[in-house]
Amino acid sequence: MHAQTRRQVFLAILLAACIPLLLLQQVTDSSTAAQSTIFRSFAASSTEQSRVYLPLVMRGGAAWSIPIGTPTATEQLPATGTPLIPTNSPMPISTPTATGKPPATAGNVDIVNIFYDGAGIHETGEYVEIKNLDVVEIQLANWTLRDDADNIFTFPAFLIQPGQTCRVYTNEDHAEWCGFNYGSNVEIWNNSGDKATLRDASGTLVDVYIYP
Numbered sequence: 316m317h318a319q320t321r322r323q324v325f326l327a328i329l330l331a332a333c334i335p336l337l338l339l340q341q342v343t344d345s346s347t348a349a350q351s352t353i354f355r356s357f358a359a360s361s362t363e364q365s366r367v368y369l370p371l372v373m374r375g376g377a378a379w380s381i382p383i384g385t386p387t388a389t390e391q392l393p394a395t396g397t398p399l400i401p402t403n404s405p406m407p408i409s410t411p412t413a414t415g416k417p418p419a420t421a422g423n424v425d426i427v428n429i430f431y432d433g434a435g436i437h438e439t440g441e442y443v444e445i446k447n448l449d450v451v452e453i454q455l456a457n458w459t460l461r462d463d464a465d466n467i468f469t470f471p472a473f474l475i476q477p478g479q480t481c482r483v484y485t486n487e488d489h490a491e492w493c494g495f496n497y498g499s500n501v502e503i504w505n506n507s508g509d510k511a512t513l514r515d516a517s518g519t520l521v522d523v524y525i526y527p
């Protein structure tokens with residue numbers, strides 16, 4: 316091959332090699348929107364391989380920018396700040412219930428007063444007062460109060476507090492005095508004299524109150 320022919324071939328190859336670079340340089344000089352459009356066009360029409368190399372663009376001749384193609388999967392590291400192994404904080408301790416045992420069902424409860432002379436024919440306002448002299452609350456369920464003629468009142472479930480006074484009325488409801496009521500249609504406490512007996516749920520004598 317003649318030297319002139321070789322030079323022409325060399326120039327042709329050189330020119331062919333320069334066309335893509337010139338085209339890309341033109342793209343770089345265009346507006347950002349146009350650049351993005353052309354890049355997308357290249358990416359859509361190119362193979363995966365060319366998508367990696369086509370965006371090699373010299374920006375203003377200052378530096379080579381290598382846009383990132385398809386990012387490789389990065390290793391997933393465990394989230395920081397939440398150690399998988401528990402710290403040395405103590406194990407939670409279950410909160411105990413109030414005292415862990417039921418209230419007393421027996422204790423120091425006294426009959427402290429009997430109002431035996433009520434108004435009206437049947438003296439519905441008669442009452443017996445009992446007081447918890449103990450230092451703990453006491454469950455009165457199934458305790459009994461009776462007069463000398465065995466008119467019996469059986470207490471419902473009720474926690475009488477230390478120092479609390481309750482009344483058992485002959486036939487009146489008074490919630491402020493614990494709400495105990497014989498519900499008797501006739502008077503119970505003889506005005507001439509009587510005896511009140513208080514027993515706990517097991518039948519054990521708790522207190523006796525006698526008036527003339």
Ligand SMILES: [Ca+2]
Binds near residue numbers: 438441502503504506
């Ligand atoms: Ca009476």
Ligand SMILES: [Ca+2]
Binds near residue numbers: 462504
């Ligand atoms: Ca009586």
